[in-house]
Amino acid sequence: MYVATKGGERAIDAAHQWLAEERRGDPSAPELTIVQIREQMALAVNRVMAEGSLYDRDLAALAIKQARGDLIEAIFLIRAYRTTLPRFGASQPVDTDAMALSRRISATFKDAPGGQVLGPTFDYTHRLLDFTLMAEGEAPQAARKPADPAPAPHILQLLDRDGLMEPLPASDETPPDLTREPLEMPADRPLRLQALARGDEGFVLSMAYSTQRGYGRTHAFVGELRIGTCAVDMEIPELGFAIEIGEIELTECETVNQFTGSKTEPPQFTRGYGLVMGQSERKAISMSLVDRALRWAELGEDDMGAPAQDAEFVLYHCDNIQATGFLEHIKLPHYVDFQSELELIRKLRRDAGAETCKEAAE
Amino acid sequence: MGVLARARPAQLAALLPDLPAHDYLRAPETGCVMVRGRIGGAGAPFNLGEMTVTRCALKIDGGAVGHGYVQGRDKMHAMRAALVDALMQGNDAGRIEAEVLAPLRAEQSGQRLARAERAAATKVEFFTMVRGED
Known part of the structure; x- marks a missing residue:
């Protein structure tokens, strides 16, 4: 009933x-x-x-x-x-080479052209609570120095020039979009990056950390981490050309990963890539580590059975809205489902009880 | 158009207080644009996430058609951007350039410079310690 x-x-x-x-x-x-x-x-x-x-x-x-x-x-x-907004189209891919930088560091090259720019970082702070923030104080002022107009090219281009980096095939193929088509396996790299870019920071961090601890080890160095603003250009059909429609802040991380070669690839450095909207370097670094770990098959590496190598596991569990939706729905009324469970348990106990009585009588 | 798209709506409104008569070809509407990146900064494109954008198309007296695409959700911002685009095609171009676009450009390059100067102050200057073996 x-x-x-x-x-x-x-x-x-x-x-x-x-x-x-x-x-x-x-x-x-x-x-x-x-x-x-x-x-x-x-x-x-x-x-x-x-x-x-x-x-x-x-x-x-x-x-x-x-x-x-x-x-x-x-x-x-x-x-x-x-979901309530109409979509006007897609932008041209942002040019992160032309980013107006507020931070740019490399853990691999000390003297990279453009230098090491720390930006407004928590790094090197002492992580001691600052009680002066509890008092209303004057607005602090940042130091300034004349800006260097010299360009700051991507640091990995240096290794690229020497042929030590895995090549980066250029393409203008329209990427798959998981907001339009359900995410299905196998997921190619553009689709994986879209999922990771919107994935939960904590989940992606833990996955990345697991690779560092040995579950699908990839020996990552941060080749370059940059934060800054990029212009967003879009082709406007009624104009017939592309215009700048705004600018956004981005965090980009490129990792260099040791790679001793495989059956299909020569020894070279390989890449992991992270790009996140806003200033979020923990997420960008995590994303690039997980991206690299998920590339094991195309690079001919062994499947270590590590969670971070399992695209299905990573991509189907990284979205915190899907996760929390499914998790939290179990607190909503399940009276009818539970009623049937209750009936079942009672029936099983009744049957088991009848069985015991019968055995005792025999 | 990038200057208009990036402008703060209030600032554009202050620079262009009087709105010439116009007819909408497309009334201001807010939507989103999927922003793409490239793998490794230079490889195949992928979808990064969306941004809010408001657009408008209109026609002013004299027949010039203006298009506005601006970041965010401010409809008056998109309308003013379209008006400026239309006015720049006529006799008012010099005045609009001087009164609206030049001040916006100056402010935006000032902001860019201010950020670049703050960044420059955080650039690391390495110096090599004297080695011990001599």
Whole structure:
């Protein structure tokens, strides 16, 4: 028998009212503005943009406020909003060589042309709580120096020139899009990179860490990590040419990986690639390590059975919105499903009980 | 058009307060654009994620058609960008260039320079320590 029930509207309304009150917190404390979140919680905003897969700082800040700082909930809000927008088209691939750099470092070449530019980094801070931030102080000012107009080419091009790097085949093929077609295996590299770029930072980090600890080891060096802004150009059909439609901040990581050669490839350095919207270097480095680990088959490496080598495992579990949707749905009413489980257990126990009685009688 | 796309909506509004008469060919609408990257910076393209974009097309007196594509969700921003595009095709081009585009360009290159100068201040200067064997 199936019994439909109804109810809970009043409780739900009251719960949402309370949520709104809790979101505001102590009314004697000033209310957060979207601009404050956008400007002062910039890295949280970046994460919501990257994993929400929509570059819009104000919307990400709004989502963080609405979600009370729960970033996965905020990412959910952005993903939901995204589906309401018509898509005007796709941009031309961004030219990260022409990035206006705020940070650019290499762990492999000390004297790379363009130099090592630290940018606004947490690196080399002492990780001691700064109690002066609890007091309202003056806005700090960054140091300045005359800018060097010399270009800062990608560092791996140096190795490329000597033929020590794996070649990077250029192409203009339209890439697959997992927001339009369901993600299916086998996934080629462009599809894997799209999934990783919007994947959960924590998950991608753990996968990358697992390769460093030996589960599908790839011996990665950060050849180059750069953060800065890139122009976004798009071909406009009604104009018949491409125009710049805006600029976005990006974090790019290229790893150089030791590779002693395989049946199909000569000894050379191989590449892992990470590109993330906003300033998010932990994610970009993680992405490039996981990208490299997933390339084992095309490079003729052995399948070590490591989780980070398993594209199906990585790509089907890296999306935190899919994951949390499926995980959290189990807290919603399953009264009917559970009722049938209950019936089943009772029946099995009854049968087992009858069996025992029969045996005892014999 | 990149200058208009990157402009802060409030700044463009301040520089172009008066809106000449116009008819919409496409009323301002907000949507998104899929941003692509290239594997390794130079290889095959892949889809990175989307960005919000607002666009508009209009016609001004005299028949010039203007297109505006701007980053974000501000419809007046897209409309003003389209107006500037249309006005730049007529006799007002010199005035618009001087009153709207030049100030936007100056501000944007100022911001770019300010960032480049901050970055330059964080450039590492290596120096080699004296070796011990001499």
